[in-house]
Amino acid sequence: xVVSLNDPVEVGAGPIKMASITSPRPRRARxxxxxxxxxxxxxxxxxxxxxxxxAATLNWISPAFTSSPSRFFPAxxxxxxxxxxxxxxxxxxxxxxxxFAVGSALxxxxxxxxxxxxxxxxxxxxxxxxxxxxxxxxxxxLFVLWFGLGSMSRIVLIVSLGFFIVTFNTYAGMQSCxxxxxxxxxxxxxxxxERFTKFVxxxxxxxxxxxxxLNLSYAFLGAVVxxxxxxxxxxGGYLALQMGSFDIDAFFGALVLLVIVALVCSxxxxxxxxxxxxxxxxxxxxxxxAA
Numbered sequence: 001x002v003v004s005l006n007d008p009v010e011v012g013a014g015p016i017k018m019a020s021i022t023s024p025r026p027r028r029a030r031x032x033x034x035x036x037x038x039x040x041x042x043x044x045x046x047x048x049x050x051x052x053x054x055a056a057t058l059n060w061i062s063p064a065f066t067s068s069p070s071r072f073f074p075a076x077x078x079x080x081x082x083x084x085x086x087x088x089x090x091x092x093x094x095x096x097x098x099x100f101a102v103g104s105a106l107x108x109x110x111x112x113x114x115x116x117x118x119x120x121x122x123x124x125x126x127x128x129x130x131x132x133x134x135x136x137x138x139x140x141x142l143f144v145l146w147f148g149l150g151s152m153s154r155i156v157l158i159v160s161l162g163f164f165i166v167t168f169n170t171y172a173g174m175q176s177c178x179x180x181x182x183x184x185x186x187x188x189x190x191x192x193x194e195r196f197t198k199f200v201x202x203x204x205x206x207x208x209x210x211x212x213x214l215n216l217s218y219a220f221l222g223a224v225v226x227x228x229x230x231x232x233x234x235x236g237g238y239l240a241l242q243m244g245s246f247d248i249d250a251f252f253g254a255l256v257l258l259v260i261v262a263l264v265c266s267x268x269x270x271x272x273x274x275x276x277x278x279x280x281x282x283x284x285x286x287x288x289x290a291a
Contacts, residue, residue: 067248075253084238085257091234092223093261095151099158100219104212107163111170111208116196121171132164137225144230151233154226161222162215166208173207174200209273216269220262 049069055061056068063071079085114121140157147153177200185195227236235254242251 065248067252071249072252072256075249076256077253079250079253079257085235085254088235088238088254089257089261091151092220092227092236092258095154095158095223095226095234096216096219098151099155099222100162100216102155103159103162103219104166104215106159107166107211107215108170108208110163111167112174114167115171115174115200128164128167132168136160137222140222140226140229143226149230149233153230154223154234157226158219158222161218165214165218166211169207169211169214170204173204176207177203205277209269209277213266213269216265217262220258220265224258 052066053069056063056066056070076085114124136157139160140153143153143156143160147156181199182195185199190198223234224236224239227234228240230237235258239251239254242248242254
């Protein structure tokens with residue numbers, strides 16, 4: 001369990017020790033799930049799809065090119081009940097999660113190393129910035145040439161998209177730790193590992209999770225785009241096929257599934273973040289309430 005940095009410090013012969021804290025669930029977390037928020041979200045959803053359907057019905061837009069909710073929702077349901085979309089989504093999710101996990105792990109390790117070793121940061125920073133500026137989506141055909149038409153080419157693309165995002169966010173988070181607290185811990189006899197695990201890493205977690213959220217979005221993007229470019233596998237291949245046959249309803253039906261799955265994954269990530277960063281919500285509760 002991560003301890004609060006405001007706990008009293010006990011000085012002894014050995015390393016410093018900190019008392020753990022327990023606290024009830026923050027009020028703001030409950031407020032985010034309250035019924036006014038849910039009603040507002042429902043209203044936005046109705047506004048989007050209702051406006052889309054109205055524009056198609058009144059011929060403000062052409063349903064042949066843009067479809068409409070009354071057409072692509074049945075296509076989505078047919079794709080699910082006929083067992084057409086779930087296997088394709090499974091392939092896309094496999095590539096997304098593998099690429100996300102590898103890219104996140106490498107990015108976190110690299111960000112920590114760059115923050116902890118100044119020489120390494122100075123040596124790698126120009127190259128990291130330059131490679132990050134490369135348009136990796138444009139390099140997707142090259143990855144297909146190198147790694148074939150299978151899932152490996154898409155996984156490499158996803159890793160290349162997310163690695164730099166997580167690395168730079170981790171590095172920025174590692175720099176956000178309060179230097180006065182680090183100095184006090186060092187004076188009181190804390191080892192470098194204790195300072196890292198009890199001060200630096202907890203302070204970096206919010207920034208790391210921001211990078212992970214962005215990485216998750218880019219992972220779905222890389223998987224679908226890679227599948228669209230490399231052939232008939234996964235949901236991206238299905239989208240390319242439907243677009244090629246000009247079946248706009250089936251195309252948007254598959255997009256509905258992709259949006260639903262991406263939202264569920266993002267909510268899962270936010271749930272993990274809220275669990276691990278509960279201490280931060282407790283510390284900020286008074287400040288946010290005053291604001």
